[in-house]
Amino acid sequence: MDQDFSSVDKILQEYEGKKGNLIPILQAIQRQKGYISKSVIRYVSEKMHIPMAEICGVVTFYAMFHLEPQGEHIIKVCKGTACHVADVDSIKEAILDFLKLEEGENTTADGKFTVMEVACLGCCSLSPVIMIDNQTFGQLTPDAIPGILRQF
């Protein structure tokens, strides 16, 4: 464990003494590092005196925590009802096609994009919808995907 945890220390300090701070701390760490590594879990466990099993329990319970490094840009494909009815599957296919990802793979070899399915993004009237980082794209057709992805 010779990694630099100074940034994690800063986050831990910021939330010190606040009730129920484990999830916000993990969120802040993930915002910075992109994912929650095993060594981070061990470090946080030691510092906060919370068993590793409990932290692992939290990290694996919530869909937003990642245990693996993520791509530079995150593509969230909405799996809401309206998007489902509007055939969002064909949009996802077009994304995987363009990024040359096989079924089951979710991060491109160059680490530029990670594709994930998410619960409803709440833009149902513009379905099908995807979100890249914090930018939402609506009323998509499979043909529009290459143009959008090339912007990143």
Add this chain to the structure above:
Amino acid sequence: MSKITVKVGLASCGRAAGAMEVFKKLEEYLSQNPDAYTLKKTGCIGMCFEEPIVSLSGTEMGEITLGKVNAENVLNLIEEYTEGKLPTSNIILSDKTEAPLNDLLAYQKRIVLQNCGKIDPLSIEEYESCGGYQALKKALTLSPEEIINIVKISSLRGRGGAGFPTGLKWSLAASAKSDEKYIICNADEGDPGAFMDRSVLEGDPHKVLEGMIIGAYAIGASKGYIYCRAEYPLALEHLKIALASARERNYLGKNILGTNFSFELSIKEGAGAFVCGEETALMQSIEGKRGMPTIRPPYPAESGLWNKPTNINNVETWANIPWIINNGGEAFKAIGTEKSSGTKVFALAGKIAGSGLIEVPMGISLRDIIYKVGGGMKTEKPFKAVQLGGPSGGCIPEELLDTLVDYDSIAATGAIMGSGGMVVMDSGTCMVDVARYFLNFTQNESCGKCTFCRIGTRRMLEILNRITEGKGELADLEKLEELAININKSSLCGLGQTAPDPVLTTLRYFKDEYLAHIVDKRCPAGVCTALLHYYILPEKCTGCTLCAKRCPVFCISGSVRKVHIIDQNRCIHCGACYKACKFDAVTRE
């Protein structure tokens, strides 16, 4: 010449449709003429199908709202308005002349959405200028009992879906004895197809804050949390800004507006777990744990967050409070029906022309919502069902469209009022596939605590998968019903108890579709790909070879400029040829 105000709807939905480009274009253009124009950002007016939306006001033509604006046409439209002419195109709403969508708005009654799409959500001054925080000032002159009494008279029921009387809930929390109490705003709007809370938080966050501060005063809470899902980055951002400005104005903090009442609010960002919309799971999550529901009783009003008395309401419930305090409980009760008072916000989506956000008085019929307020179906395809209540709800068929929108009438159909998601489906939607979709969702989101919810939903999903793949048997239908009953009986929380409902309602109203899949091995809506057969129409095929290139199993034969043929024995029904053909030569049945 008076100044012209230009407002651009910049909620998530507007942005997704390109409103930011319109705003940037306007910023660049109007900054050359700052004396003539004021440019403002606003939230969502609810007509998402017309996004991006820009409204103009400040001349004798009154306020006009323009739809489907883009960076190319926006400057022309503004110039026309500035010259005193009504824009020749794109008008959707107008307060002085006729406009195509004026009627849609006329059926609505806006309490919660009153300010959405009208004010700048980030400006506390604009909220105040529309009467904002007056209700808080009034409430602080009343006793907590008086406020609870007003809420009781209003008969407001929880808008999160279950419909528990809000006044009663408050009085339970108020009478609990404790050194510390909490209030929580449930903004973990997880139902797929629902975006009411997102729009309110993005478009008018102060209304929710005001409602919460009044509630805290009535209950005697000193600390509150807004639990908002992380999928709503813009709502979170607006909430943070709103909290800061409310603190500056002393609507929050110590000795609010010179009284003895002190209250602090903070935001908790969700981490992506649907079950956290359930109140006990939500509190576990705020405490930093896995969001798994706990047994009730004790109810949160006795022992909730950190074992202290806690009151949880959803965004829309809180947003109704300022209006009720300002106008009185009787005025609210006068709207809607005997047992369901007030209005309800619905998110219309799916195959409906006017998809977006509406607020209607309770007691309106589903038919009126779809055909009058929602503008009818999107395409020629006929109506088949409307899905209410998301994964806990059900599909209501055509013959029940005259059902009135109130908690009890909706529940009688087997669906639930839910939080307000309304997804309209037409003949191109397969009801078995919809049931499978919801079950897949709940199965994924089950926290795993109760065996029947964890494993039972999986067994149901496997059966539905089999049926959509054409491998179903008649006995499967009985198995589905048996599992549904047991899952309902043996689950601790609402997620498990209601998980089978989408299956039960589709079985009840669309059994013929299940039978078509099982007996005839056919999907009447043409959705379940494994049951479809693809053919090439010789008269339309140009021999472009595209389908053969896209076919993953190389089962399409034919050469350039010759009619192609699909080998039915080798076809895997993936539909790639159907999607690829540019001449509609591939047909399926």
